Amino acid sequence: MNNEAGKILVVEDEDDLREIISGLLQSVGPQVVVAQNGRDALRELENGNFCAVVSDINMPVMSGLELLEAARKQGRDVPFVFVTAYGERNNLLEALRLGAMDFIEKPFDNERLVEVVKKAVEVGTAQLSLEKELDRLSEGTSASSEQIARMRNMRRAALLMKIENEIYCKKKD
């Protein structure tokens, strides 16, 4: 799984905080990429394989929620973890509705941040390898593109369930 591990994207407008978060996450993933706002982050997502996005919500140019929405529209399932100073339920509920995986309130404990992002990276990495496996499978068949798409979705769902099960069971131990 590790050979093709994806990168972690840290999106935060506050320079010092961006530096701290990316520093903390060095231990989690092989490569941490940073962006100052949602728009820059979206550009990064288009260019590379990411296994997790750690993003602020309230940012100039494009907010974290807008970034999440745009990413999902482009079909990117990468797990999002929000780091927010707001802690307002409305924002967080909206984030979860849009498919965010988890959130952390500022100021946070470093350990907790690492822990939450680790979980997201596991899911994201599994997703990435699943995508690759599906790509490889679809190359050698004569099935129609529609059939392939359906198969992709079914396998993806099954695998996701399996991954999540593993992660949550591991947490409980």
Next chain:
Amino acid sequence: MAIIPIPPDETERMRAVERTGVLDSPREPAFDQIAELAVATCGTNIAAISIIDRDRQWFKAIKGLAVSETPRDISFCQYTIVQSEPFVVEDALLDSRFRENPLVLDGPRIRFYAGVRLISQNGHALGALCVIHPSPMRLGEQQMNTLRLLARQAELLLDIRAQEREFRSLASRLSSVVESMHGAILAKDQKGHVIFANSAFCRLFKASASPELITGAEFSDFSPAIASLFANPEYFLRSTCAILEAKKVVNGETFTMADGRTLERDYVPTFVGNDFQGHMWVYRDVTARKNAERTIERQRAQMAVAARLSALGEMAAGIAHEINNPLAIIRSSSQLLSSCLEKRAPGFDQEVRLSAKINDTTTRIAKIVSNLRSLGKADDKEPLVCCEVKSILHDTLELCAARFRENRVSLEVGAIPEGVSISCRPVMMVQVLLNLLNNAFDAVKDLAEKWVDVEVHHHGSEIEIYVTDSGEGIPQAIRDRIMEPFFTTKDVGSGTGLGLSLARTILERHGGTLSLMPEYRHTRFVVRLPVALAQPESGTTARAG
């Protein structure tokens, strides 16, 4: 029979007659004497003071004849009242107007009549003073003049009677007004004797006699000692003496009575010219008004606090983001610093400790910001649920019992009424009670006698939760401030100064109150909340069982 003369001002004239109130009044020597003088002067058999009523003449005084009235239409005096000069009939038998008059033909057999009309103060003829004789005669000029003078005397007497009557009616109207007045009134003359006191005054000062009996006496003879009436008798006496000395009008001076009522009094001295004639005291019970004023004042203060809190809450929400971001940097950095230092340990104990302090401080700041936000935030979106008081208390006690136990602070909880529920957001209620209990704990933990007591009372539509600790109460100077945001008596760093204000805000949002009971010998807070109308099922069964 001749045409009866009706005065042109008959209506007003009758009013003037009625105003005298003399009709059908008992006989009076003063009037009788005038009639006697008239008889003596004129040498006639009969003299009368006749008042002309609507259809009779009535004799206020009559000498020489035993009748009290005759019909108006046969009277001689009806002619007298319509002319300003005396009316004289020297021989009635020679006068066509009287020739066939029954009084001439029969009864007194009048032959001679002389009358002078009696005029009221406002110029209407009331009747006449007349002399009558059974044989024709003529009066000399001297006699006519005396008759006129006697008539003036009769007029004066009638006028005095009218004035007396008016004065009496005014006085009685006045006294009924005074009597029915809400205020307690005492009027005294210059010697200090009571001119009048109304029953409100007698009641107020617990007099042992009715207003009538007190009149003319010294009020103090009937009243219990001042010391037993007033909360501060020395002040009352001092002020009263000063007022009596100054003899100047005083309005709205207030006193507290021994029974807790608030009185307001006015002082009005009476002068005729420069001569002091006496004075009047008016006392009013203004307890209800004062209480209402206090309530309004309290509500206004509460509203001011609420407005301030809401402004604070809005601002807090706005700055939460601005504060939490830099705070996140400080916190994360201090944690990073700690782990760096720990890796290089030993030898950095001091630095590790300082870094931990930075970390703890960020926790505190974050808590302040979060509390501030909940102070003003419209958290009413969270639904109200009907929850039993007992379960809220149990949840609260569960959270703090260990802390009390570990520090050997005794925590006594009285009987909690069964089946009483309140409509609330239970987590917030727990937060409120926990705050009170923690405050109590902090207040007593270092005292020799350390206990905290929780009592719950249920009165009708209200539930009261008392939290009392063994502390000596809150000093007067800071009582009003303890529920203000940021006010704290705790050491710097151990409290946010928001606990009580937050608790109060939460309770007020639930229709309840939080108050300190300053008169209690220990520190005692009371939470009052309205009991929910719809009791949960469990409550009903518990009562039925």
